[in-house]
Structures are given as C-alpha cells and as structure tokens.
Amino acid sequence: MIPTVPQSNVLKWSYRAYVTLFFVYLALPLSVVCAFAFNDSVFPSLPWEGFTMAWFFGDEAPFIGVFHERSILRSIGTSAFVAIWVAGLAVFVGTCNAFLFVRHNFRGRGFLYILMLLPLIIPGVILGISILVFSSTVANTLEDATGLWFDGLRPGLILVILGQFSFITTFATLVISARLQKFDLSLEEAALNLGATKWGAVRQVTLPFLLPAIVGAGVVSILMSFENFNTTLMLVGSDSPLTITMFDKLKHGSTPVLNAVSLLLIICSAGLGLISLLFQRGKS
Amino acid sequence: MTSDKSKLGFYLLLAPLLLWLVVLIILPHIGLFFVSISEKVGVREYETGLGNYAVFFNEPLYWRTFARTAIMSISTTALTLILGFPIAYYIAKMTRGRTKTTLFLMCLIPFWVSELVRTFGWMILLRETGIISNALQSIGLISGPVEFLYNDAAIMVGLVYTSILFMIVPLVTTLDSLDDSMIEAGYDLGGNGVSILREIIIPHAMPGIVSGCIVVFMLSLGNYLTPILLGGKDSLWFTGLIYTQFITRFNWELGSAFGFLLLALSSGIVFLGLKLSRQTLTETMGR
Amino acid sequence: MSATPDLECIDLTKDFNDFRAVDQVSFDVPPGSFFSILGPSGCGKTTLLRMIAGFQFPTSGDLQIKGKSMIGVGPNKRPVSMVFQHLALFPMMNIGENVGFGLRQRGVNKSEIKTRVERVLERVGLPGITDRKVDQLSGGQKQRVAIARCMVLEPDVLLLDEPLGALDLKLREHMKVELKSLQAEFNTTFVYITHDQSEALVMSDKIAVMNKGRFDQIGTARDLYYEPHSAFVAGFVGDANRFEGKVTAVNGDAVEVVTDKGLQLKARTINGTVAAGQRAQVFIRPEAIRLAQNAADADLGADARNYTVQSVLFNGANSLAILRDAVSGEILNVTLPQTGTFLGLNKGDTVYAQWNPQQARCYLVEGQ
Numbered sequence: 055m056i057p058t059v060p061q062s063n064v065l066k067w068s069y070r071a072y073v074t075l076f077f078v079y080l081a082l083p084l085s086v087v088c089a090f091a092f093n094d095s096v097f098p099s100l101p102w103e104g105f106t107m108a109w110f111f112g113d114e115a116p117f118i119g120v121f122h123e124r125s126i127l128r129s130i131g132t133s134a135f136v137a138i139w140v141a142g143l144a145v146f147v148g149t150c151n152a153f154l155f156v157r158h159n160f161r162g163r164g165f166l167y168i169l170m171l172l173p174l175i176i177p178g179v180i181l182g183i184s185i186l187v188f189s190s191t192v193a194n195t196l197e198d199a200t201g202l203w204f205d206g207l208r209p210g211l212i213l214v215i216l217g218q219f220s221f222i223t224t225f226a227t228l229v230i231s232a233r234l235q236k237f238d239l240s241l242e243e244a245a246l247n248l249g250a251t252k253w254g255a256v257r258q259v260t261l262p263f264l265l266p267a268i269v270g271a272g273v274v275s276i277l278m279s280f281e282n283f284n285t286t287l288m289l290v291g292s293d294s295p296l297t298i299t300m301f302d303k304l305k306h307g308s309t310p311v312l313n314a315v316s317l318l319l320i321i322c323s324a325g326l327g328l329i330s331l332l333f334q335r336g337k338s
Numbered sequence: 339m340t341s342d343k344s345k346l347g348f349y350l351l352l353a354p355l356l357l358w359l360v361v362l363i364i365l366p367h368i369g370l371f372f373v374s375i376s377e378k379v380g381v382r383e384y385e386t387g388l389g390n391y392a393v394f395f396n397e398p399l400y401w402r403t404f405a406r407t408a409i410m411s412i413s414t415t416a417l418t419l420i421l422g423f424p425i426a427y428y429i430a431k432m433t434r435g436r437t438k439t440t441l442f443l444m445c446l447i448p449f450w451v452s453e454l455v456r457t458f459g460w461m462i463l464l465r466e467t468g469i470i471s472n473a474l475q476s477i478g479l480i481s482g483p484v485e486f487l488y489n490d491a492a493i494m495v496g497l498v499y500t501s502i503l504f505m506i507v508p509l510v511t512t513l514d515s516l517d518d519s520m521i522e523a524g525y526d527l528g529g530n531g532v533s534i535l536r537e538i539i540i541p542h543a544m545p546g547i548v549s550g551c552i553v554v555f556m557l558s559l560g561n562y563l564t565p566i567l568l569g570g571k572d573s574l575w576f577t578g579l580i581y582t583q584f585i586t587r588f589n590w591e592l593g594s595a596f597g598f599l600l601l602a603l604s605s606g607i608v609f610l611g612l613k614l615s616r617q618t619l620t621e622t623m624g625r
Numbered sequence: 626m627s628a629t630p631d632l633e634c635i636d637l638t639k640d641f642n643d644f645r646a647v648d649q650v651s652f653d654v655p656p657g658s659f660f661s662i663l664g665p666s667g668c669g670k671t672t673l674l675r676m677i678a679g680f681q682f683p684t685s686g687d688l689q690i691k692g693k694s695m696i697g698v699g700p701n702k703r704p705v706s707m708v709f710q711h712l713a714l715f716p717m718m719n720i721g722e723n724v725g726f727g728l729r730q731r732g733v734n735k736s737e738i739k740t741r742v743e744r745v746l747e748r749v750g751l752p753g754i755t756d757r758k759v760d761q762l763s764g765g766q767k768q769r770v771a772i773a774r775c776m777v778l779e780p781d782v783l784l785l786d787e788p789l790g791a792l793d794l795k796l797r798e799h800m801k802v803e804l805k806s807l808q809a810e811f812n813t814t815f816v817y818i819t820h821d822q823s824e825a826l827v828m829s830d831k832i833a834v835m836n837k838g839r840f841d842q843i844g845t846a847r848d849l850y851y852e853p854h855s856a857f858v859a860g861f862v863g864d865a866n867r868f869e870g871k872v873t874a875v876n877g878d879a880v881e882v883v884t885d886k887g888l889q890l891k892a893r894t895i896n897g898t899v900a901a902g903q904r905a906q907v908f909i910r911p912e913a914i915r916l917a918q919n920a921a922d923a924d925l926g927a928d929a930r931n932y933t934v935q936s937v938l939f940n941g942a943n944s945l946a947i948l949r950d951a952v953s954g955e956i957l958n959v960t961l962p963q964t965g966t967f968l969g970l971n972k973g974d975t976v977y978a979q980w981n982p983q984q985a986r987c988y989l990v991e992g993q
Contacts, residue, residue, distance in 0.1 A: 056431050056432065056518055056521050056522070057432060058518070058522060058675070058680040058681065059521070059522065059525050059680065059699070059700060060679075060682070060699055061531075069424070069428065069432075072424060073424070073425060073428050076421070076425050077441075077444060079499070080444065080445065080448055080499075081444075081448075082459070082463065083456055083458075083459020083460050083462075083463060083499065084447075084448060084451065084455070084456070084459055085459075086459050086462045086463055086469060087455055087458055087459040087462065090462060097467070099462060099465065099467040099468055146354070147354045147355070147358055150350075150351045150354045150355065151351075151354070151355050153351050154348075154351040154352060154355060158348055158351070160348070164620070166355065166359070167620060168619055168620060169359050169363070169364075170355070170359065171619055171620065172363060173363060174553070174556070175552060175556055175604065175605065175608050175619075176363075176556075176601065176604075177556060177559055177560025177577070177600060177601070177604060178560050179560050179562060179577045179580055179581070179597070179600075180370075180560070180580075180597045180600060180601050181363075181366075183370065183580065183584055183593060183594065183597050184366035184367050184369065184370040184597065185362065185366045186584070187366065187369050187370050187373050187590060187594060188365055188366035188369040188370070189366075191369055191373075216362060217362075219358075219362070220358070220362035220363060223358055252344075252347075277450050280452065281450075281451070281452035281453060281454070283452075283453060283454060283562065283563055284560060284561070284562050284563075284577070287562065287581070288581075288584065288585075297452055297454050300454050300458075301454060301563070304454070304458060304461075304567065305566075305567075312458065313458075316451075316452075316454075316455040316458060319451060319452055319455055320447075320451050320455060323450040323451050323452070324447045324450055324451070326450070327446065327447065327450040328443070331443070517711070517713065519709045519710070519711060519713040520713050520715060522678075522680055522700070522707075522709070522713070523707070523709055523713035523715070524715075524726070525679075525680075525699070525700045525701045526678060526679075526700050526701070526705075526706055526707045527701075527706065527726050527727035527730060527774065527775070527778065528701050528702075528727050528730040528731055528778065529701055529726070529727075529730045530701060530730070533729075533730055537715075537717075537718070537726070537729075538715055538717065541717035541718075542716075542717055
C-alpha cells in the first residue's frame with residue numbers, strides 16, 4: 055500500500071493507530087526517566103511527591119544532586135576523556151581506511167574489507183575479553199622477561215579506549231567511505247591540473263568534501279563510546295566511565311539522581327546527534 | 339599509479355588498518371582460543387586440552403543457559419522484524435518530506451541515548467511500585483501491586499526496545515530505494531496488498547531485513563545489561579556466565595571457552611542467515 | 626459513432642489543494658487507435674494518465690472504459706495496463722516472472738502462464754528470454770518486455786507514460802516505428818503521453834495538445850501541424866518563426882500585421898478572432914518560406930523581400946539559414962531547400978524570401 059493506491063479506511067486508520075502506539079512505546083521509557091528526575095522523593099518511582107530541582111543542584115543528604123555528586127562528576131570526566139581519544143583514533147584510522155578501500159585496488163582487498171566488517175558481528179563482551187586476555191598475556195610475558203611493570207596493559211583506561219576503538223573504527227570507516235565514494239575524482243584531477251601537489255589536492259579539495267562525514271563519524275564515535283557498556287565492563291579498571299558507575303548505582307537501588315544524569319545524557323546525545331545530522335545535511 | 343611515491347602512500351594507508359585488525363581483532367581472538375584450550379593443572383602450569391569445553395557440555399546449567407540465550411535472541415530478532423517492518427514501511431513509503439524526517443528522527447533519538455538509560459526507563463515502568471502497576475491498579479484491572487520485572491517477558495520487552503532501531507534504520511533505507519512505480523506497477527497488473535508485499539516489497543527489502551536481523555541478533559546475544567537489570571539476579575544469560583568466570587571466579591580458561599562458544603554461535607547463525615537469504619556480508623553490512 | 630469508445634473522459638477535473646492540474650478535459654478514444662497526449666512538462670498530462678490508471682481520483686467528471694464508469698475502481702481492478710516512465714520492471718524477478726506477474730495475480734494455472742508468456746514474448750520479438758535477468762537486457766528490449774508484461778493481460782487500453790524518454794536518440798527513433806507496429810500487431814488502444822512532438826506526430830492516429838490542464842486541440846498530426854487552432858499549438862508543434870505586432874487590416878481571414886520592429890506581414894487567421902488595432906502573433910514555418918538568389922527569380926508581386934544572411938546552420942537535410950531584414954532587423958529562420966541551389970550560400974549574402982500568406986498563421990495575443 056502506498057498513498058496513491060486507495061485503501062479501505064479501516065485499514066488506513068488501524069495502520070496509523072499502530073504507528074502511533076509504536077511511537078508511544080518508543081517515547082515512554084525515556085519520558086518516564088526524565089519526569090522522575092524532578093520527583094521530590096528518594097526513590098525514582100510513584101507516588102509523585104512534588105516538583106524539585108534538588109536532584110540537579112541539591113547538596114544536602116539524601117538530596118545530593120548531579121552537580122555535587124563527586125563519583126558521577128568524576129565518571130563523566132572519565133567518559134569524556136575516553137570518548138575523545140576513541141573518536142580521534144577511530145576517525146583517523148577510519149579516514150585512512152576509506153582512502154584505502156575506495157581509492158586502491160589491491161590483492162586481498164575483498165578479504166581485508168570483510169575483516170574490517172567483522173567487529174560488527176562480534177559481540178562486545180567477546181571483544182572485551184579477547185583484548186583483556188591478549189593484553190594480560192603480553193603483559194605477563196613482558197614482565198617475566200624484563201622484570202618491569204606494564205600497567206598500561208592491565209585493565210584500565212588504555213584498554214577501555216583500545217576496546218572501544220576496535221569496533222567503533224568500523225562505523226567510522228563505513229560513514230567516511232560512503233561519502234568518499236560520492237566524491238568526483240575529476241575535482242582532484244582538476245586541482246592537480248591546476249598545479250597542486252597530490253597531498254595539496256587531497257588537503258584542499260578532498261578533505262573539505264569529506265569534512266561532514268568526518269565530523270559525523272566523530273560525533274557518532276563519541277556517542278557510541280559514551281554509551282558503550284559491554285566491552286567497557288570487561289576492560290575497566292579503577293577509573294570507571296559513566297555507564298559503569300551508573301550500572302553499579304542502579305544494581306544497588308538508587309535515588310533519582312540517576313534520572314537527573316540520564317536526563318542530561320538524553321539532552322546531550324540527542325543534541326549532538328541532531329547537530330551532526332544538520333551539519334551533514336547542510337553540507338550535502 | 340605504480341610510482342614509488344604512490345606505493346609509499348598505499349603502505350601508509352595500509353598500516354593503520356593492519357595494525358588495528360591484527361593487534362586488536364585477530365591476535366586477541368587467537369589468544370582467546372589458545373587460552374580456551376588450556377587447562378590449569380597447577381600454579382602457572384597449563385596443559386593443552388578440550389577440558390573447558392567438556393565442562394560446558396557436562397554442566398546442564400551452562401549449556402541450558404547457552405540454548406536459552408540463543409532461543410531468546412532468535413525470538414527477539416523475529417519479534418523485532420515483525421514489529422519494526424510496518425513502522426519502517428510507514429516511514430519509507432507512506433510519508434513524505436517533513437513528516438518523514440521527523441518520524442525518522444524520533445526513531446533515532448532513543449538510539450543515541452545510552453542503553454543503560456533506556457533500560458532504567460523500563461525498570462521504572464515495570465517494577466512493583468512502577469508506573470504500569472500503579473496505572474493498572476487505578477483503573478481497577480488489578481487489585482494490588484504486581485511485579486512486572488524479573489521475568490522473561492520483561493527481558494524481551496527490553497531487548498526489543500533496545501534493538502528495534504537497528505532493524506528500522508536499514509529497513510527504511512532499503513524500502514526508500516524501492517521506486518513507488520514498482521508498487522504501482524504491481525497494482526496496475528492486478529496485484530493486491532499481500533501479493534505485492536510477498537513478490538515485490540520483501541524481495542527488494544531482503545538486504546535490509548538480513549542486515550537488520552544480524553545486528554539485532556548480535557545485540558541481543560551479546561547483551562548483558564538488559565537481561566541482568568530486567569531479568570533480575572537469577573536470570574541466566576550467557577554473557578552473564580562469561581562475566582562471572584572472568585571477573586568473579588577469575589577462571590579465564592573456562593570464560594574464554596564460553597566466549598569462543600558464543601562467538602561460534604553468533605558467527606554460525608549469521609552465516610546461516612546470509613546463506614539462506616543468499617546475501618553476502620559485504621552487501622548487507624557494508625552498505 | 627457505432628462502437629463504444631474504449632476510453633471516454635467527460636469533464637474530468639483534478640484539483641490539488643488550490644491548484645487545478647486537470648481542467649474539465651473531455652475526449653474519447655475509439656477502439657484500436659493510437660491516441661497521444663502532447664504537452665510540456667507540468668501541463669497535467671501525467672495526472673490525467675494516472676487518473677486513467679487509477680492512481681489518482683478525479684475531483685469531478687467521469688471516466689469510462691468500454692462504457693463502464695471507473696470512478697471508485699482501484700488500479701488493480703481496471704482493464705487498463707500501464708507502461709511506466711522508467712518501465713518499473715521488477716528487478717527481483719526474471720523476465721518470465723515479470724511478464725507472468727499479472728497472470729499469477731489472476732490465478733491462471735502455471736502451464737498456461739508459461740505458454741502465454743512465451744507467446745507474448747514472441748509477439749514482441751523476444752522469444753526465449755524468460756530466464757534472463759532484467760539488467761541483462763538492452764534499453765529497447767526492456768521497452769518491449771514492459772509492453773509484453775501489459776499485453777499478456779489483454780487490457781482494453783494500454784497507457785504509456787513517456788517510456789522513450791530515457792533512451793538515447795537513435796534508439797528512440799527506432800522505437801517510435803516499433804511502438805507503432807506493435808500497436809498495429811496487438812490492435813489494442815494505446816494512450817501515449819509525451820512532451821516530444823515528433824514522437825506524437827509519428828505514431829499517433831490522434832493527438833491532443835495539452836496546456837495548463839486543458840486540451841487546446843485534438844486532431845490528427847496533419848491538423849495540428851497545418852491547422853493549429855491556437856498560438857500555443859502553433860508554437861509547440863513543429864518549428865516556427867514567431868513575430869509579435871499590431872493588426873493593421875482585416876479582410877475575412879486575411880490579416881496584415883506590423884511587427885514591433887516594423888516588418889509588414891500578411892497572414893491568415895481564423896475568421897472573426899482578431900480585429901484591427903489588436904496585438905497579434907504570427908507564426909511562419911521555416912519550410913514554408915521560399916528563397917530566391919536574385920530579384921528576377923523572386924516573384925515580386927507576392928511580397929518577396931530581400932534579407933541579409935546572418936548565418937547558415939548546416940545540419941544535413943535540416944539545414945537552416947538565419948536571415949535578417951535589413952530595414953526592421955527582424956530575424957527569420959528558413960529551411961534551406963535541398964535542390965543544391967543554395968549550397969554556396971554564405972554569411973553576408975543577400976537573398977529574397979517570400980511565403981504564401983495562407984501558410985502564415987495569425988492569433989490574438991491573450992490577455993488584452
């Protein structure tokens with residue numbers, strides 16, 4: 055059925071009703087999380103005790119708001135640190151991969167491409183444990199051989215960054231390749247023809263064209279890093295990123311301060327996502 | 339393009355890719371495999387053998403959890419497809435311009451938000467003191483508080499919610515690329531809704547269906563948060579077992595074996611799905 | 626009229642919000658004829674065709690096929706089939722499945738579908754291709770498969786939505802002839818819409834020229850070309866020199882016009898449509914103008930006039946000379962006769978040109 059083909063009204067309206075119901079289902083959990091960030095009660099559940107901003111700004115127990123809750127603030131910092139490293143690395147490697155796969159034809163290209171896609175179909179937990187096992191083995195070997203300590207290879211932020219990077223790079227590669235494929239190679243040839251060097255042509259013509267995709271990939275990487283849980287869980291050391299901290303609090307039952315953090319997360323990620331979409335649309 | 343300079347450029351581009359794939363993907367998995375076939379016989383003494391796998395097959399709890407995880411993930415995938423397809427079709431074919439963009443964005447926003455937050459939302463809704471229990475009490479359908487959390491249905495609701503967007507997005511993309519005139523031609527030649535869906539729309543949407551199913555299946559199989567939080571402490575999910583072996587019991591050998599079994603299961607089912615639908619990984623995931 | 630027309634539209638109107646796409650269109654198409662609707666893009670011809678196919682419902686008016694009203698009948702229940710602009714061959718099916726699609730929907734049994742598909746493919750000149758994929762066919766073959774896919778259902782009317790638009794020029798010329806002969810072969814009513822006048826002129830038994838949602842004129846190709854009823858038809862069908870100016874004298878259907886730049890023209894109009902003093906347009910076809918190289922050859926009595934050759938556009942049989950009137954500066958395009966007399970014509974030469982006033986058409990400028 056498409057709009058130009060007439061349908062019975064019953065069918066049309068029940069279809070619409072289903073779509074509406076679906077969007078209610080989609081919006082419900084998030085709206086509930088947001089709403090209870092303002093409940094003046096120590097439990098994120100009914101009854102509704104009245105409106106409060108204490109879960110954001112409160113500084114008296116038990117009403118300790120997000121902005122005064124040390125552990126949460128610290129984990130937001132940790133998450134941001136991880137996210138920026140992951141996004142930077144993933145975008146860099148993703149851009150290189152895009153040029154490699156779009157511009158070069160070489161033996162084993164198809165095989166490498168499939169290998170590049172693999173992280174998409176490896177469960178995050180397994181990526182986590184495989185990197186954990188591998189790095190620990192390397193660390194053990196090195197420590198046995200040299201007698202020095204290799205803390206970077208033990209669970210901690212470096213492993214978290216590497217673990218997230220290992221699958222986020224695939225997404226970055228796909229986003230950037232898609233745009234590079236649309237690039238008209240004759241533009242670069244025109245630049246070369248006008249006297250630019252090979253690298254100059256890439257820098258002045260191709261990279262600006264890719265910029266929306268690079269920014270988009272960066273934003274997606276940051277979002278994915280921020281919300282990643284499975285891989286991080288296996289590799290985390292003493293500094294835990296936000297999702298891990300929230301998970302620990304959630305397991306032990308918590309105050310609506312979690313709702314407040316979630317609300318901020320929702321606003322930030324929706325905002326970031328929208329900006330990256332607008333940016334990509336504006337440029338294309 | 340065979341000058342030394344462009345050769346150098348080629349290797350410079352190849353290096354990060356190889357470094358990434360070899361160091362972070364290939365070697366760790368090989369390492370994982372070797373750990374999984376080593377058995378601890380004493381302090382820092384290991385023997386090669388399939389003992390860890392034997393433990394898995396001899397302990398009903400383990401392989402039952404394994405089977406349960408697989409079956410529930412497959413049901414989640416099927417349910418997601420059935421629920422998501424009409425939505426994707428509505429967005430792709432029944433709406434235009436602004437409405438389409440808005441609906442699509444409304445689908446995307448929850449996907450940008452952390453899975454933890456989404457699951458937290460369901461906990462608030464479903465718990466004994468939650469919204470749904472209270473709402474049903476106030477309209478008189480139930481007489482006292484009812485716990486909707488900590489059962490398999492709650493896990494399914496959460497899994498479908500978490501993954502449905504990964505079904506809808508590829509479906510919208512493929513359905514969008516189906517020219518309206520194909521559907522019109524189908525009607526013009528005497529087809530009806532059902533036959534057009536079966537003969538034109540679904541065959542066209544196959545790559546999207548397969549890629550959506552693969553992603554949803556992977557996400558469900560590898561999920562840890564949703565089963566733990568919505569299914570409660572006793573809910574058994576295979577990733578939970580892996581976590582226990584690695585972090586709580588510190589039995590990495592058995593944990594690695596579990597990991598490898600999960601990997602084999604997921605690759606096996608993805609492979610089967612691709613073969614049955616005659617698609618390739620590059621086509622469906624590489625977009 | 627003895628037989629019921631295959632297709633009849635009565636005051637058919639379609640509004641989109643406050644835009645009227647099709648405005649009270651009435652026509653009928655007798656069985657077995659090739660009917661074209663010719664108009665520029667945006668004139669409403671696609672909307673009209675889609676109403677006939679059932680993908681749009683008319684705001685008012687009636688639409689009958691073989692005497693039965695089609696109002697409220699879905700596209701899958703109408704005895705019409707359509708060849709889509711980009712053909713809409715199903716890429717997920719092979720050729721045999723494509724052509725057999727409609728028969729499968731009707732529940733025809735498998736062996737009969739097979740024979741009927743093979744028969745229709747043979748009739749369009751493509752026997753034995755049932756197992757091929759759509760993308761293995763050439764552009765012309767796809768056209769024929771699209772037609773076969775419709776014709777296998779034996780529709781009362783076959784609608785064609787500019788199907789030649791996507792083809793390159795050579796193939797398009799070839800397909801024009803082919804379409805016409807396919808129509809004769811199947812003896813089915815074809816309704817063809819196009820913005821390409823030569824497609825319409827070559828293939829059609831009758832052509833309707835559509836402009837801004839209305840039919841300006843319905844007639845044979847000859848009628849439209851030689852007896853256009855309106856300035857729009859005269860300008861849209863075929864090439865013409867167009868002049869705009871003031872009517873100075875009217876005598877029955879003979880008029881005299883002075884263009885804005887001061888060129889005096891004699892032309893024919895439809896009796897009583899223009900009066901002296903009104904603004905009018907005059908259309909003269911480039912091939913209706915006679916050239917002479919010197920005054921002696923020109924028949925001075927019939928308003929021959931001398932011009933300077935501004936340029937010669939050589940294009941084989943369609944070569945043109947662009948002439949400039951020395952006094953007024955008006956430009957005149959003239960088809961060069963193929964007799965060899967003007968082979969040596971060069972820029973700057975002086976030639977004499979004249980035409981029969983009966984072949985120059987004069988129309989009132991609208992909106993006075």
